[in-house]
Amino acid sequence: MxxxxxxxxxxxxxxxxxxxxxxxxxxxxxxxxxxxxxxxxxxxxxxxxxxxxxxxxxxxxxxxxxxxxxxxxxxxxxxxxxxxxxxxxxxxxxxxxxxxxxxxxxxxxxxxxxxxxxxxxxxxxxxxxxxxxxxxxxxxxxxxxxxxxxxxxxxxxxxxxxxxxxxxxxxxxxxxxxxxxxxxxxxxxxxxxxxxxxxxxxxxxxxxxxxxxxxxxxxxxxxxxxxxxxxxxxxxxxxxxxxxxxxxxxxxxxxxxxxxxxxxxxxxxxxxxxxxxxxxxxxxxxxxSEETPRFKVGLGVIPDYMFDGKGMRIDGISEDKPAQKAGLQKGDIVVKLGDSTVTDMMSYMKVLATFKEGDKTKVVVDRNGNMVEAEIEF
Incomplete structure (x- = not known):
C-alpha cells in the first residue's frame, strides 16, 4: 500500500x-x-x-x-x-x-x-x-x-x-x-x-x-x-x-x-x-515482436492478451476512438474485420495493418454468443 x-x-x-x-x-x-x-x-x-x-x-x-x-x-x-x-x-x-x-x-x-x-x-x-x-x-x-x-x-x-x-x-x-x-x-x-x-x-x-x-x-x-x-x-x-x-x-x-x-x-x-x-x-x-505488423490506425481498444479462444477479445475501450463510436463494448470478441476473419491477436494485427486513416469498414463481434455487426471509421 x-x-x-x-x-x-x-x-x-x-x-x-x-x-x-x-x-x-x-x-x-x-x-x-x-x-x-x-x-x-x-x-x-x-x-x-x-x-x-x-x-x-x-x-x-x-x-x-x-x-x-x-x-x-x-x-x-x-x-x-x-x-x-x-x-x-x-x-x-x-x-x-x-x-x-x-x-x-x-x-x-x-x-x-x-x-x-x-x-x-x-x-x-x-x-x-x-x-x-x-x-x-x-x-x-x-x-x-x-x-x-x-x-x-x-x-x-x-x-x-x-x-x-x-x-x-x-x-x-x-x-x-x-x-x-x-x-x-x-x-x-x-x-x-x-x-x-x-x-x-x-x-x-x-x-x-x-x-x-x-x-x-x-x-x-x-x-x-x-x-x-x-x-x-x-x-x-x-x-x-x-x-x-x-x-x-x-x-x-x-x-x-x-x-x-x-x-x-x-x-x-x-x-x-x-x-x-x-x-x-x-x-x-x-x-x-519482429513479426508484428506495423499499423497506421487502431480501433482504440485494450486487447485481452490472456484470451486464448477464437478471435480478439476486448478488455477495455478508449474514449472517443473508433471502437467506442461504433458501440463496441468491453468483453466483445472481434471475429471479423473487413473481409478478413480474426482468429487470434496476430491475425487481428495483420488485418488492422491493411487500413489507413479515413478508411471505413465493418467489424463483427461475438457479444455473449450473438454476432453483432458495426461500422468502423478509422
Whole structure:
C-alpha cells in the first residue's frame, strides 16, 4: 500500500517520490537480512539524458545539466557461497502525474499510483525474498527493483552493462511485472519459456491452479528483455492488461492479494525445483515482436492478451476512438474485420495493418454468443 500511496506521487523516475520508494525498499531488504549489492549500499544510481526521439539511444554518460535524470536500482543479495546466482526482479517506477505513456485523458493532473504496475511485482519479490532467506541453497539470490522501466527498461539495461555480480554467474532471471490482477479464471501468462529447455516441464509440473498462457520469446516490453539480451534465461510473470493500465485508477484497492500470494507460492515452487539443476542452458528464441505488423490506425481498444479462444477479445475501450463510436463494448470478441476473419491477436494485427486513416469498414463481434455487426471509421 505504501508504494502505491499518494505520498509517493506516482514514483516517476528521478522524482522525490521514487527516491522515497527506493529508501523504503532498501529498508525492507535490510529488515529481511539481505546484503547490500549496489555500488552505494543497496543503491545503484545511473544518470541519463531523456531521449528526444524514440529511435535515439539513451546516453548514460552525461554532463551536469538541467535535463539529466538520475534513476536508482535497489539491489539486495542472499549469499549462499555457491557459484551461480538467480536474479529476481521487478520495476518500481511508474508515471508520476502522467508522464509519456499515460492513457489518462482527464483535464486535471492526477497521480498515477501504479499499484498493479508495478507495486504488485515488488510485493511478490519481497515475499519471495522472505521465503528464500531460509531455503534453497543451491544458488545465490540477487533481488533487484529497477528504476526507469517506464522510460525504456533503463535500469535493467544499465544493470546488465554494469552488473554487481558477474553476468556469467547469473543462472536465470525471473521478472514480475503486473501480477496483481489475477482474474477469476486464474489465467497467468509466462513469457520466456523457450529461453531454457527445462522451463516448460518445470512450470507444468507445479501448476495445479493456473490457466497458463506460455510464450517462448525472451523479448518483451519489460525488464527480463535486458537479461535475455546478455544470454541469460528469463521468465516473466504477468496477470494481464486491464482498463486501469497507465491511468490514475490503478489503485491498491483493486489488487487481488490472494492471487498475488498464490503466484508467489508458484514461483517459489519453480525455484525450489530448479535448485539442484546447476546452471541452466540458455536458448535463443524467435522474437515474435519482429513479426508484428506495423499499423497506421487502431480501433482504440485494450486487447485481452490472456484470451486464448477464437478471435480478439476486448478488455477495455478508449474514449472517443473508433471502437467506442461504433458501440463496441468491453468483453466483445472481434471475429471479423473487413473481409478478413480474426482468429487470434496476430491475425487481428495483420488485418488492422491493411487500413489507413479515413478508411471505413465493418467489424463483427461475438457479444455473449450473438454476432453483432458495426461500422468502423478509422
Amino acid at each position: 505504501y508504494l502505491s500511496g499518494d505520498a509517493l506521487e506516482g514514483r516517476q523516475t528521478g522524482s522525490e517520490g521514487e527516491k522515497k520508494a527506493a529508501e523504503y525498499i532498501a529498508k525492507r531488504f535490510e529488515d529481511l537480512g539481505l546484503e547490500p549489492k549496489g555500488n552505494e549500499g543497496y543503491f545503484q544510481r545511473f544518470s541519463f539524458k531523456p531521449k528526444t526521439n524514440p529511435h535515439q539511444k539513451v546516453s548514460y554518460t552525461v554532463k551536469d545539466g538541467d535535463s539529466t535524470i538520475t534513476g536508482t536500482n535497489v539491489i539486495g543479495f542472499i549469499d549462499n557461497n555457491v557459484e551461480n546466482t538467480v536474479v529476481i526482479g521487478a520495476h518500481y517506477d511508474h508515471l508520476g502525474y502522467g508522464a509519456e505513456g499515460s492513457l489518462y485523458r482527464g483535464e486535471t493532473k492526477e497521480i498515477h499510483n501504479g499499484a498493479d504496475d508495478n507495486a504488485s511485482g515488488v510485493s511478490v519479490l519481497l515475499n519471495l525474498a522472505s521465503k528464500l532467506k531460509e531455503s534453497n541453497t543451491g544458488n545465490n539470490y540477487l533481488f533487484i527493483t529497477f528504476s526507469g522501466e517506464e522510460m525504456g527498461l533503463l535500469g535493467s539495461n544499465y544493470f546488465t552493462k554494469n552488473p554487481t555480480i558477474n553476468n556469467d554467474q547469473a543462472n536465470y532471471m525471473i521478472n514480475m511485472d503486473m501480477v496483481g490482477r489475477l482474474k477469476a479464471d486464474s489465467t497467468l501468462a509466462v513469457y520466456g519459456v523457450g529461453t531454457s529447455p527445462i522451463f516448460k516441464q518445470t512450470l507444468s509440473a507445479h501448476n495445479n491452479r493456473f490457466k497458463l498462457i506460455q510464450n517462448e520469446s525472451g523479448i518483451g516490453p519489460s525488464d527480463h528483455t535486458s537479461f535475455y539480451n546478455v544470454d541469460i534465461p528469463v521468465l516473466h510473470f504477468f496477470t494481464g492488461q486491464h482498463e486501469d493500465y497507465h491511468k490514475p485508477t490503478d489503485d491498491f484497492e483493486k489488487l487481488n492479494y490472494e492471487g498475488m500470494q498464490t503466484i508467489s507460492n508458484y514461483i517459489f515452487e519453480v525455484i525450489s525445483d530448479l535448485d539442484d539443476n546447476g546452471k541452466l542452458p540458455f536458448r535463443k528464441t524467435k522474437n515474435e
